Amino acid sequence: MAMGNRTGNRWLSMRGLAAFAGGAVAAVIASRMLPPLVAQAAGTARAAAGRDPFSVLERDHRVILSLLTRMERSPDNATGGRMQLLLRLKRRLAAHALAEEDVVYPLLHDVAHAPEDARHLYAEHAEMKMHLFALEQMRKDDSRWAVRASELRLLIAGHVRQEEEVDFPKLRRRMDERTTRAAAGGVQREKAFIV
Ligand SMILES: [Fe+2]
Numbered sequence: 001m002a003m004g005n006r007t008g009n010r011w012l013s014m015r016g017l018a019a020f021a022g023g024a025v026a027a028v029i030a031s032r033m034l035p036p037l038v039a040q041a042a043g044t045a046r047a048a049a050g051r052d053p054f055s056v057l058e059r060d061h062r063v064i065l066s067l068l069t070r071m072e073r074s075p076d077n078a079t080g081g082r083m084q085l086l087l088r089l090k091r092r093l094a095a096h097a098l099a100e101e102d103v104v105y106p107l108l109h110d111v112a113h114a115p116e117d118a119r120h121l122y123a124e125h126a127e128m129k130m131h132l133f134a135l136e137q138m139r140k141d142d143s144r145w146a147v148r149a150s151e152l153r154l155l156i157a158g159h160v161r162q163e164e165e166v167d168f169p170k171l172r173r174r175m176d177e178r179t180t181r182a183a184a185g186g187v188q189r190e191k192a193f194i195v
């Protein structure tokens with residue numbers, strides 16, 4: 001669903017606050033405050049197609065890491081480019097995190113019985129948001145901007161490895177067909193909130 005930047009930012013701050021407060025319930029309530037009809041329809045249609053929820057998330061990982069590499073390599077005088085890359089990263093990461101936090105990690109906790117893994121991944125998402133905040137606040141011609149982007153890339157690369165090599169496989173093993181279809185719909189629905 002399309003949102004203006006102003007609304008989008010406010011929405012992201014709400015999500016950030018909820019996550020820092022550990023307020024999973026608050027986050028779910030906040031997510032229901034947006035009119036989700038179109039998103040729901042899209043999610044339901046794709047769930048019916050039985051798409052694997054994890055392959056969609058793995059594709060996001062590749063895009064997110066490539067944006068971060070471009071940020072890391074950007075010269076200090078490319079201020080407009082840095083701003084644009086950061087906005088693209090924020091939007092992509094926000095949609096991705098929404099799907100994982102509201103659909104995948106609860107399944108990791110309840111179905112794969114890996115509560116420590118789930119808590120660890122939630123905490124790393126909070127760390128990512130701190131880096132994004134710093135990158136947004138810093139002057140875009142500051143030489144430390146690329147260093148911060150590099151730190152965020154390393155954090156996300158490790159997080160992605162944990163998801164793809166450990167936790168997604170755990171879920172794939174434990175989820176039956178019905179749960180997989182429901183998760184695929186849920187992932188698409190959550191991602192559609194921020195496009
Ligand atoms: Fe994640």
Ligand SMILES: [Fe+2]
Nearest residue numbers: 057061100163
């Ligand atoms: Fe992920």
